[in-house]
Amino acid sequence: MKAEHIRYEEQDGQHEDDESDHPSEATTFSKDEIFHLLQNERRRMVLRYLRGTDEPVRMRDVAEQVAAWEHDTTVEELTSTQRQRVYIPLYQSHLSKLDEAGIIEYQKNRGIVERRPLASRIDRYLNLDPEDESTDEQQSDPAWNDYYIGATVVCYAVLIGAVMELPFTSFLSGIGLSALILFLFTVLTVSRIIN
Template identity: 50%
Template sequence: MSATTQTLPETSELQGEEKTEGLSKDKIFHILQTQRRRYALRYLKEHRDEVKMRDLAEQVAAWENDTTVQALASKERQRVYIALYQSHLPKLDEEGIINYNQSRGSVERGPLAEQFDPYFETTDTTTDETANSESPIDDDRWFSYYRWATVMSAGLFGAAWLNFPGISAISTYSLAAIVISLFAFISSAQFTFQ
């Protein structure tokens, strides 16, 4: 019996240590299920020192509205600020993920914030920055190809509808096959060359 008695405290001590060491995956995923919390944690990962809550809220609002901080409307700022102030930041502070001083309006990473870093790795690594800097150019190029294919397809169907000579003689099925082939060609080229 004494061996069993000695084993139980050791097990409970280990469980206690696990709880203080970090959050469970379920808790991490629960925290990350809200976009505003993800944005807030991402911002704090990028700014490791203490930040003003106002700056954090403005950047989160800009990301949510796919714009810049300077272009934000007052309502967009206010809506995000209030939600962070009343709900999201206190929740993250309560879990030990951030240190949130509501009266001073300051926020900084807490002891458990590093557990969330792997979920934001794509924004921090040098190779990803290089890939991301080249990616918009490639995306714009392929977007341009798709845009022109769409214009040409619409023009082709428009010409058939208006009974242009030569084009009106082509059946609708043949026109559809031409359009599908055009997009298939561009898609396969993008897959091959990207």
């Protein structure tokens, strides 16, 4: 969903830049402070939404998109209950915490949210690709999963063949069979590390 931007003129000229309310842009956070701030998924989703905006947006638009992401649906298909369950905690708590940290500017009485320059420093701690929520191992190359599955099938076939004393496996002893399986998985693992 595209953010509906709010122009400063639409804010009736009441855009307040009281720097005493927000930490300076030179503020630095420890990793613990950043992780504490980002420990809540809704706050991370707010920052994800605002990452694509340069101007103020309505808090309602932010809340609706966060609710849609949480329920894996579109904004249009959200129920009023789903909207309300996200809107209230954002309104009462999460946006205020991000505002106090100086990452966003949240005008609670007006329902307007704006990303601040300090948010750029937090981006590297977020999973910036919303479509990619898998682990690093799965991200590297999904074809390796197929190789390991194939090796497992081959090992089971050889094992069952040895148990049933089929001609092609009857020459393997228990230790030989174990060595073959270990060798196969060692080769796969070393190949994966090298590539």
